[in-house]
Amino acid sequence: MAATKIEYVMQLVQKQVSQNLLTVGTRVPSVRQYAQQLNCSVSTVVEAYARLVSLGVLESRIGAGYFVCRPSTASGLLAERGIEYSREVDPLWISRQSLDAPEEMLKPGCGWLPKEWMPEQAIRKALKAVAKSKSSLLLDYSIPHGHVDLRRYVARKREAYDVELNLNQILVSDSSTQSIDLIFRHLLKAEDTVIIDDPCYFNFRALIKAHGLNFIAVPFTKNGPDAALFKQALQYQPKLYLTNSGIHNPTGTALSMQTAYEIAKLAEKNGLYIIEDEIFTDFEYAPAPRYLTLLGLKQVIQIGSFTKTLSAAIRCGYIIAQEEMIDQLIDLNIATHFNSSHLNAEIIYQALMDSSYLRHIEWLKKQLHKSMIETVKKLAILNIHPVLLPKAGIFLWCRLPNQIDAIQLSQRCLAKGIILAPGNSFSQSENAGQFIRFNVAQCTDKKVFDVLTEVLEELKMRDAV
Amino acid sequence: MAATKIEYVMQLVQKQVSQNLLTVGTRVPSVRQYAQQLNCSVSTVVEAYARLVSLGVLESRIGAGYFVCRPSTASGLLAERGIEYSREVDPLWISRQSLDAPEEMLKPGCGWLPKEWMPEQAIRKALKAVAKSKSSLLLDYSIPHGHVDLRRYVARKREAYDVELNLNQILVSDSSTQSIDLIFRHLLKAEDTVIIDDPCYFNFRALIKAHGLNFIAVPFTKNGPDAALFKQALQYQPKLYLTNSGIHNPTGTALSMQTAYEIAKLAEKNGLYIIEDEIFTDFEYAPAPRYLTLLGLKQVIQIGSFTKTLSAAIRCGYIIAQEEMIDQLIDLNIATHFNSSHLNAEIIYQALMDSSYLRHIEWLKKQLHKSMIETVKKLAILNIHPVLLPKAGIFLWCRLPNQIDAIQLSQRCLAKGIILAPGNSFSQSENAGQFIRFNVAQCTDKKVFDVLTEVLEELKMRDAV
Incomplete structure (x- = not known):
């Protein structure tokens, strides 16, 4: 039974209802009649009617058939609206634009890989396996700590930099x-002070x-x-330092051992917590130093x-911390979330x-390296x-030509179908007005550079006038 | 290739590593040799070795075979710990106990249906369909508002009580x-005042x-x-009122039209927001009044x-609010969550x-009705x-015999493998020390009543001494 056939029958009925060709209380043709009329199978119509009942368009009266149960005046309102682009450029600007963007837009400013670069077959295989897995995985809440095997996997991965969990x-x-x-x-209250990097991932802000x-x-x-400057910042008694480990977002920098050592000593002396975000860890060729190893x-x-x-699309993350803290975080997680998605954890694990x-990760790293050089x-x-050539990862942190403002460039490019990531979205001090972050995996389309060329010309011309 | 066979081979290798029969740097038997030795297929060993590489137990050296790459002293630590039952009875007591409980424990205190009552086949079918769906559903972030068809479904459902969205x-x-x-x-800051019901769902607390x-x-x-009393409470200038609509948790009460009208007028006059939690709406036979319809x-x-x-296991919820508020909630959602799980939304929709x-919902309602009468x-x-006989739903809010304390009863039953929901977990004023919430769907096992009988006798005996 093709999904499209069922949808076709559904749309046919819905259209007649919204055009008042079928009014409330009217009986629709019987399943058999309609199948004959449309030259499709009875089971297609059965399924289409059932879905229309779920959607509240039809109702089933036992022994009497299916009836239109409500006018469909609202169906116009139920259409999707267009996206508005008037929003000010703030820390969430890039996220909202990138997430809201129609598929045909190009997104060198976004923070993820194109879907063609993702391990689609492994995900499909995992879904099929999960469809056959034991029912508790599909139906029950997770235990509070979450998926056991996935935690074991996360623990094993830490052994790569000498951490036993x-x-x-x-x-x-x-x-x-x-x-x-x-x-x-858990750790902070309003007005507490934290240290972040400048620039840093905009969502931290x-x-x-x-x-x-x-x-x-x-x-x-x-x-x-x-x-x-980190040492100077300590006079304000910050409670924690939030950073990317491995590959820094947006600059692509890998922490050096000397700097890791200096910062670790400062943190230790001042009882400063460090949150290390491992989000890009799988793209590393060799692991950069981790604060966790030192502290x-x-x-x-x-x-x-x-x-x-x-x-x-399959949301799943993890936190590594002292056992007592994990226990307290669980209480907070239950209070504010109740539970994490057990199904997602199982699909990810599979x-x-x-x-x-x-193999896919190895392929990805090679692809990224190639795209980086080309970009x-x-x-x-x-x-x-770029300010520096990163050892690995997906980002290039770039300086624009003189007199070119990143926000003006981004707004003009947006109008031409390209989403960029202007520097000041990443910079709390807003001194990155001439910087742009490029995601090299999203820069493979020639149009990105054509539009950039065009808009840079426009901006230079305007200045020349 | 049976998943169990692969796991068997994995365990065999891991055991030898942890017993130091295979030490770091040792080459493991070739895939072909090992398959012959274990009398299994080559592909089973290939898959097992690949997984051991993913887990960091083995490494593959091209042309040379597979080698043990790290000692496995940590494997003991990677075992799961037992659960501690010493925790004080607080609002999260029931959640933590119920979520942490081994499968063989009985849970008349929990807030969900047994997995045998869930539409397992529909979920499996949905998973299989999703495994074949277009790649953007499996791999990409959702648009900020989330799954379009699921929102359309949620909107349609509201037409049942005259709300057009x-x-x-x-x-x-x-x-x-x-x-x-x-x-x-979004709406509150620390020290703001809210109104809740007494008793109410413990997680609200x-x-x-x-x-x-x-x-x-x-x-x-x-x-x-x-x-x-609601009117009196308004003198403290509460910002909002949080409640369950349809079927109240824990009492099973349906809001009367008169009370809904009184509360709505008070809320309107005082500019009080109401959050209506629709969590049990699908169990209703006829919809109780909704504040949304009135206000x-x-x-x-x-x-x-x-x-x-x-x-x-498939986490997915929704919020219905004014368009401007939804827009602001999206910003907050991106800042604190980034995105909801698109995959989960699609599975749920399917x-x-x-x-x-x-049909399943109809069956469920009948089952619940039957279990309620029996319980x-x-x-x-x-x-x-029970204080009242609910029209629908899964809960009975019950008064215990005189002199029986709900927490003592719950702690003794817990030791005998039964998780109860003591009344004061639901009551901010803690005046429900003699009440228990029973989930009728979790009361079908005779053992629940056997243990209750036994523990009640013990408690009475002790008092008699």
């Missing part, structure tokens, strides 16, 4: 963002705003945070998810265990240059 | 709890605590909240999910559209009586 030190959450949100709620926190943005150098769980909390390498996954070359022609 | 007035979230959490964050709010608990009568979206926000009738779903009879023998 037990399973009660891991909580399965819904996403990295939710993980940070839970930790903030949105989270800080949502919690009413104060913050100090410490400049991020090509080795990590500026240790001298352990007493001061470091790690978070991560599978969004970047598996699927953004996909991770698929023999194709490791750097194409941008150089436009006099746009 | 457009799709921008609906946000797909991860759960009812998360929905309330988002709304609290946990949420209020997590937000640092003040609250007034208004006694819930058999018609709804006590209108006179509209200017003052009422509805939330709901599909946890109770479809699956608790299951709702399955022709078996409506009432069995409890009556123990001199435990």
Whole structure:
């Protein structure tokens, strides 16, 4: 029974109802009649009618057939609206634009891979396996700590940088963002101060705003945070430092061992918590230093998810922290979420265990490397240059030509179907007005550079006038 | 290739590694050798080795075979711990106990249906369909408002009580709890006052605590909240009133039209927001009055999910509010969650559209009615009586025999494998020490009543001494 056939029959009935050709209380043709009339199978009509009953368009009266049960004047209202682009550029600008964008828009500004780069077959295979798995996985709540095997996997992965965990030190959450949100709620209150990088992932800023926190943005150098300025920031008694480990967003920087050591000592001396966001860890060729290795769980909390390498549609993340803290985070998670999605955790685990996954990651890294080199070359022609060439990952943090403002560029490109990521979205001090973050995996379409060329010309012309 | 065979091979290798029969750097038998040795297929060993590579137990060196890549001393630590039952009885007691409970425990205290009562086939069918759906559903982020067809379904359902919505007035979230959490964050700040019912769903209390709010608990009568006391509560300038619509948790009460009218007038006059939690709406025979019908979206926000009738493992909820509020809630959702699970929304939608779903709901209602009658009879023998006989739903709110304390009863029953829901978990004023909430769907096992009989005898004996 083709899904499209059922939908066709549904639309036919709905159309007649909305055009008042079938009014409330009218009996619709019997299943058999209608199947004959439309030259389709009886089961197609049965299924279409059943769905129309679920949608409240028809009702079934036993022994009498199906009847139209309500006028459909609202159906016009139930259409989707267009997207408005008037919004000010704020920390959420990029997220909202990228998430709301129609599929045909190009998104060099977004933070994820194109779906053609994701391990689609492994996900489909995982879904099929899960469809046959034991019923408790499909129907029951998860235990509070979350999926056992997935926690075991997360623990094993930490052994790569000499960290041994037990399973009660891991909580399965819904996403990295939710993980940070839970930790903030647990450790901080409004008006507390945190340290972030300048620039940093824009959503960190949105989270800080949502919690009413104060913050100090410490400049991020090509080795990590500026240790001298980090030390100065400590006089404001910050409670924690939030950063990306492995590959820094937006700059693509890998933390150097010297800087990791300096920052770790400062954090230890001042009892400062560090949240390490492992979101890009799977793209690393060799692991950069981790604060967790140096400081352990007493001061470091790690978070991560599978969004970047598996699927953004299947929300699943994790938190690594001391056992007591995990226990308290669980209480908070139940109070504010009740439970994480057990099904998502199982699908993710199945996909991770698929023999194709490791091969896929290797392929991805090669693809990213190739795209990075190509994107750097194409941008150089436009006099746009990365501040540094990242060792790995998906981002290039680039300086625009003189006199070009990133927000003006982004707004003009948006009108031509290209979503960019202007620098000041990432910079709390707003001193990145001449910077843009490019996602190299989203820069493979020639149109990106054609539009950039065109808009840069326009902006230069205007200045010349 | 049986999943169990692959796991068998994996365990065999892991065991040898943990017993140091295979040490770090040792080459394991080739795939072909090992398959011959174990008398299984080559593909089974290939898959097992690949998974062990994913888990970091083995590494593959091209042309040379598979090698043990790390000692497995941590594997002991990676075992699961037992559950501790020492926790104080607080608002989260029931949740933590019920979620942590091993499968063999009986849970008349929990708030969900046994998995045998859930539409397992519809979920499996939905999963299979989703495994074949278009790739953007499996891999991409959702648009910020969430799944379009699911929002359309939610809108249609509201027509049953004369509410017309457009799709921008609906946000797909991860759960009812998360929905309330988002709304609290948007509308309230710490120290603000809210009105709740006494008794009410215990997690409302946990949420209020997590937000640092003040609250007034208004006694819930058999018609709804006590209108006179509700009016008195308004002098404390509460910002909102949080309640269950349709079927009240824990009492099973349906709001009367008179009370709905009184409360609506008070809310309107005082600009009080009402959050209506629709969680049990699908169990209703005829819809009870809704504040949304009387007051509209200017003052009422509805939330709901599909946890109770479809699956608790597939987290998916929704918020219905004014368009501007939804837009602001989306910003907050992105900042604190980034996105809801698109996959979960699609699975839920597919299951709702399955022709078996409506039949299943009808079956469920009949089953619940039957179980309710039986549970009432069995409890009556123990001199435990419901305060009222609910028209529908899963809960009975019962008074215990004189001198029996609900917490003592619950703790003793817990030791005998039965999780109960003591009244004071639901009562902010803690005047429900002699009440218990029973989930009739979880009371079909004779053991529930045997243990209750036994423990009640013990408690009476002790008092007699």
